[in-house]
Amino acid sequence: MPRTVSSARRHTGRSRRLRIAAAFAVLAALGGYLTVQYVSGGKGSEQCTVRSADGSDGRGRTYVLTSEQAANAATISAVGTTRGMPERAVTIALATALQESGLRNIEHGDRDSLGLFQQRPSQGWGTEKQILDPVYSAGKFYQHLAEVPGYSRLPLTVAAQRVQRSGFPQAYAKHEPDAALLAAALTGRTPSALTCAPPRTTAGTGEASKVRAALVRAFGKDVLPATDGAAEQTPAAGATAAGSLSVPVRPDRRSAGGARQHGWALAHWAVAQSEALGIDEVAYAGLVWEPESGWRTERKESGTTEVRMSLVH
Structure with missing residues (x-):
C-alpha cells in the first residue's frame, strides 16, 4: 500500500533530523579531537x-x-x-x-x-x-x-x-x-627529572653562538663570564671544542639550592631547548643525556662545576 503524503513527509523529516544529528555528532567529535591536538601539540608530538x-x-x-x-x-x-x-x-x-x-x-x-x-x-x-x-x-x-x-x-x-x-x-x-x-x-631541585626525545630530522645544526645568546637572554648576562680574545679559548668562557659548549656552574646567591641546583636548572634548560637549538647531548654531575637514551651514568664522570652541551653538526 503506498504511503500517504503526510506519512512520507514525516519519514522525510525524521531522516533529515537523523542526518543533522549525525552531522553534529561528527562535528563535535572533530572539534574535541582538534582541541586535544591544539593543546597537546598534535598526535605523537609529546616528546x-x-x-x-x-x-x-x-x-x-x-x-x-x-x-x-x-x-x-x-x-x-x-x-x-x-x-x-x-x-x-x-x-x-x-x-x-x-x-x-x-x-x-x-x-x-x-x-x-x-x-x-x-x-x-x-x-x-x-x-x-x-x-x-x-x-x-x-x-x-x-x-x-x-x-x-x-x-x-x-x-x-x-x-x-x-x-x-x-x-x-x-x-x-x-x-x-x-x-x-x-x-x-x-x-633544578629535582635532578635528571626532565628528558626529551626530539626527532633528529627536525633538530637543526647547533650553533654555539645561538646557544650562548639564548642562555644570556634566559638566565642573564652573568650566566657566562665576559669573553675576550684569550678567554674565548678556555672552557670557563663557554667555549670548548668545535660543536660543543661548556657553561660554568657557580654559586648563585639568588638560588636557595646553591650551585648544584643551579647546575641542574641549566642542564634541564638545555634538554628542554634541545630541538630548538640543536643540542644533542648534555652532561652534568656524572650523568649524560641523549635523545635516544635519556639520562644515564657517564663513563667518564663529569663534575658539578660545569654543564657540557654537545651540538648537532
Missing part, C-alpha cells in the same frame, strides 16, 4: 617527560609535554629564578601559562590577547612583538606577581588572578600539580 623526585622506580608522578611546551616552560622558569623569584612563583607562572595558552606562544586569543600568558597590548602589557617574546612576557608576569603582597602564601588561583584578572579564576587550580612538578625539575 618530553618530567617526573617527580620519587619517580625513579616508576611509581612517581609524571607529566608529558611537547618540545615546544618544554622549551617555553624552561624559559619561564629561567626568567623567574634569574629575577630571584622562589620556586612557588615559578609554579604560579607555569600554571597560569598552562591555563592561558597550553604553554604555547600563540598569536591570538580573546580580543587582543597574545602569547604564553595571553597578555593584552591594549591593557599596557607591551607591544605585540614584545608580548610574543617568551622572555619578555614571563618577565612582565613576574613583575606584576612580585607586586602582590604575600603572593607565595596565597592560594595559587588567588595569586594568579591578582595578576591576570581572568574571567575564570578557578581554572588555574587544575594545573597546579603539573606546574609544581615542572617547577621542581626546571629550577
Whole structure:
C-alpha cells in the first residue's frame, strides 16, 4: 500500500533530523579531537617527560609535554629564578601559562590577547612583538606577581588572578600539580627529572653562538663570564671544542639550592631547548643525556662545576 503524503513527509523529516544529528555528532567529535591536538601539540608530538623526585622506580608522578611546551616552560622558569623569584612563583607562572595558552606562544586569543600568558597590548602589557617574546612576557608576569603582597602564601588561583584578572579564576587550580612538578625539575631541585626525545630530522645544526645568546637572554648576562680574545679559548668562557659548549656552574646567591641546583636548572634548560637549538647531548654531575637514551651514568664522570652541551653538526 503506498504511503500517504503526510506519512512520507514525516519519514522525510525524521531522516533529515537523523542526518543533522549525525552531522553534529561528527562535528563535535572533530572539534574535541582538534582541541586535544591544539593543546597537546598534535598526535605523537609529546616528546618530553618530567617526573617527580620519587619517580625513579616508576611509581612517581609524571607529566608529558611537547618540545615546544618544554622549551617555553624552561624559559619561564629561567626568567623567574634569574629575577630571584622562589620556586612557588615559578609554579604560579607555569600554571597560569598552562591555563592561558597550553604553554604555547600563540598569536591570538580573546580580543587582543597574545602569547604564553595571553597578555593584552591594549591593557599596557607591551607591544605585540614584545608580548610574543617568551622572555619578555614571563618577565612582565613576574613583575606584576612580585607586586602582590604575600603572593607565595596565597592560594595559587588567588595569586594568579591578582595578576591576570581572568574571567575564570578557578581554572588555574587544575594545573597546579603539573606546574609544581615542572617547577621542581626546571629550577633544578629535582635532578635528571626532565628528558626529551626530539626527532633528529627536525633538530637543526647547533650553533654555539645561538646557544650562548639564548642562555644570556634566559638566565642573564652573568650566566657566562665576559669573553675576550684569550678567554674565548678556555672552557670557563663557554667555549670548548668545535660543536660543543661548556657553561660554568657557580654559586648563585639568588638560588636557595646553591650551585648544584643551579647546575641542574641549566642542564634541564638545555634538554628542554634541545630541538630548538640543536643540542644533542648534555652532561652534568656524572650523568649524560641523549635523545635516544635519556639520562644515564657517564663513563667518564663529569663534575658539578660545569654543564657540557654537545651540538648537532
